[in-house]
Amino acid sequence: MTQPANTAARRLVETLVMNGIDRVFCVPGESYLAVLDALADVRDRIQVIACRHEAGAANMAEAYGKLTGRPGVCMVTRGPGATHASIGVHTAHQDSTPMILFVGQIALTDRGRGAFQEVDYREVFGGLAKWATEIESPERTVEVVERAFATALQGRMGPVVIALPEDILHGDGGPAPIRPVVPARAALDPAFVEQVRARLAKAERPLLVLGGSGWSEEAAAAIGDWAEKIGLPVSLSFRRKDILSNDRPNYAGDLGLGCNPKLTARAKAADLIIAIGARLGENPTQGYTLFDRARTAETLVHIHPGAEELGRVWTPLMSATADNSLAAMALSTIDPGRTWHDEAAAAHADYQAFSTPVLVTGAVNMSECMAHLGEVLPPTAIITNGAGNFAAWLHRFYRHRACRTQLAPTSGAMGYGYPAAIAAKSVHPDREVICIAGDGDYLMTGQEIATAVQYGINVVVVVVDNGTYGTIRMHQEGHYPGADRVIATDLRNPDFVKYAEAFGAFGVRCERTEDFPAALLAARNAGRPALVHLLTSAEDIAPNRTITGLRS
Numbered sequence: 001m002t003q004p005a006n007t008a009a010r011r012l013v014e015t016l017v018m019n020g021i022d023r024v025f026c027v028p029g030e031s032y033l034a035v036l037d038a039l040a041d042v043r044d045r046i047q048v049i050a051c052r053h054e055a056g057a058a059n060m061a062e063a064y065g066k067l068t069g070r071p072g073v074c075m076v077t078r079g080p081g082a083t084h085a086s087i088g089v090h091t092a093h094q095d096s097t098p099m100i101l102f103v104g105q106i107a108l109t110d111r112g113r114g115a116f117q118e119v120d121y122r123e124v125f126g127g128l129a130k131w132a133t134e135i136e137s138p139e140r141t142v143e144v145v146e147r148a149f150a151t152a153l154q155g156r157m158g159p160v161v162i163a164l165p166e167d168i169l170h171g172d173g174g175p176a177p178i179r180p181v182v183p184a185r186a187a188l189d190p191a192f193v194e195q196v197r198a199r200l201a202k203a204e205r206p207l208l209v210l211g212g213s214g215w216s217e218e219a220a221a222a223i224g225d226w227a228e229k230i231g232l233p234v235s236l237s238f239r240r241k242d243i244l245s246n247d248r249p250n251y252a253g254d255l256g257l258g259c260n261p262k263l264t265a266r267a268k269a270a271d272l273i274i275a276i277g278a279r280l281g282e283n284p285t286q287g288y289t290l291f292d293r294a295r296t297a298e299t300l301v302h303i304h305p306g307a308e309e310l311g312r313v314w315t316p317l318m319s320a321t322a323d324n325s326l327a328a329m330a331l332s333t334i335d336p337g338r339t340w341h342d343e344a345a346a347a348h349a350d351y352q353a354f355s356t357p358v359l360v361t362g363a364v365n366m367s368e369c370m371a372h373l374g375e376v377l378p379p380t381a382i383i384t385n386g387a388g389n390f391a392a393w394l395h396r397f398y399r400h401r402a403c404r405t406q407l408a409p410t411s412g413a414m415g416y417g418y419p420a421a422i423a424a425k426s427v428h429p430d431r432e433v434i435c436i437a438g439d440g441d442y443l444m445t446g447q448e449i450a451t452a453v454q455y456g457i458n459v460v461v462v463v464v465d466n467g468t469y470g471t472i473r474m475h476q477e478g479h480y481p482g483a484d485r486v487i488a489t490d491l492r493n494p495d496f497v498k499y500a501e502a503f504g505a506f507g508v509r510c511e512r513t514e515d516f517p518a519a520l521l522a523a524r525n526a527g528r529p530a531l532v533h534l535l536t537s538a539e540d541i542a543p544n545r546t547i548t549g550l551r552s
Contacts, residue, residue: 063424211275240277
């Protein structure tokens with residue numbers, strides 16, 4: 001049956017096309033069949049990627065938003081489809097990523113009856129999304145979807161959830177979209193910029209901290225060149241290591257988990273901290289211990305696109321609401337009348353020393369493997385990861401050299417990395433995309449290797465297999481010592497090479513550091529989705545940390 005040209009379902013899809021959405025990640029469902037049918041008519045403009053689990057689809061959409069700066073679009077069915085997808089919404093919220101989740105919904109006429117898979121999505125997603133709503137009048141479809149784009153993109157970026165009652169999708173969709181949504185962006189007051197200049201001119205130990213989302217490559221380059229010119233040490237926030245090249249001579253490292261002690265000391269001693277885009281939340285501030293509220297009142301210049309984040313935890317000396325990129329462009333015009341090249345050189349030397357490979361007990365040295373990645377991959381390669389102590393090796397020893405080359409969840413979500421890699425490779429098929437995943441982390445969304453094979457999305461995943469939920473095991477031993485107290489953290493894993501091959505992908509096993517370069521090269525050259533099964537020792541849980549209970 002062919003739909004009329006003006007249904008709500010068609011107006012929804014027309015609005016996506018108008019706003020430059022070129023792919024949709026989904027798990028199909030009967031509750032939004034009308035939208036799927038409308039998407040069939042725009043196959044030449046929107047690629048629909050059907051996934052094997054809603055968590056995978058939502059993570060792909062979140063990664064798309066993080067990588068492109070446009071809202072990632074995910075479509076799922078009602079009830080369990082929506083709750084499965086909630087992980088991606090949570091990550092988009094924590095990571096300030098523009099995203100729109102469309103959820104099929106029961107008919108309006110059945111609401112309140114406890115109908116099959118009935119959920120109140122405003123209630124369920126109210127605390128996770130920037131805005132959760134339901135289209136109740138089909139003729140307002142374009143209005144609601146355009147508001148979703150504006151909400152996702154303006155201020156602190158984030159996710160929007162829109163429920164689609166199945167009966168309204170066939171109704172008259174009202175007016176067609178006229179133009180794309182252009183988000184409003186706040187800029188810095190010139191008087192504020194002058195105040196920053198004056199403060200900077202008096203500083204002896206300044207530190208620039210960059211974080212957040214929505215950075216343009218132009219703005220990142222401008223603020224990077226400016227900071228390098230005046231010798232201003234610069235640090236990047238947790239899992240934002242790709243805003244600036246880590247090879248810049250003033251790069252001091254990232255304020256993440258397992259942070260360089262010399263960097264934390266530098267941040268504590270700074271007499272002026274200029275933070276752009278970074279929320280300065282729990283992880284970058286080392287559990288809220290890096291700063292002192294009385295001291296930030298004298299030293300912190302905090303610039304963030306979301307006014308609600310300013311003064312939320314730290315009392316600032318000065319604060320301003322502004323788009324990250326516009327703020328960076330404005331500050332990069334400042335001439336403080338002095339430089340700090342000695343401070344910058346010392347900060348970068350500390351970073352380089354901390355990035356030098358370390359000794360381990362097992363046959364695979366993850367610090368050397370991650371350093372090798374940085375040596376052989378092109379600067380434009382995109383690296384993704386989920387959550388687990390395995391990621392500490394990646395973040396510490398891999399050097400990002402270009403903007404938009406890191407996809408990692410500040411939310412700490414396991415299972416994020418592999419779907420993120422698929423999304424990235426679908427957007428940039430000409431660039432190398434490598435996912436580093438833990439064994440427990442990978443198997444939360446590893447079935448999406450079927451999606452990669454189906455669509456010819458040739459990503460490489462390195463599965464770091466130590467046979468345990470290592471982060472939790474490490475904390476178990478720390479808080480409840482004793483071999484008989486270990487519980488629920490051992491893993492019995494499959495042969496990951498056979499797992500990959502069963503889906504039609506390439507697999508290779510690696511058990512020694514010296515074999516990693518050849519295994520990685522074989523995976524990169526496989527011409528199909530590929531998996532490197534890297535077996536590591538659970539004793540080498542993270543740099544300078546071991547699980548002592550596993551020692552013989």
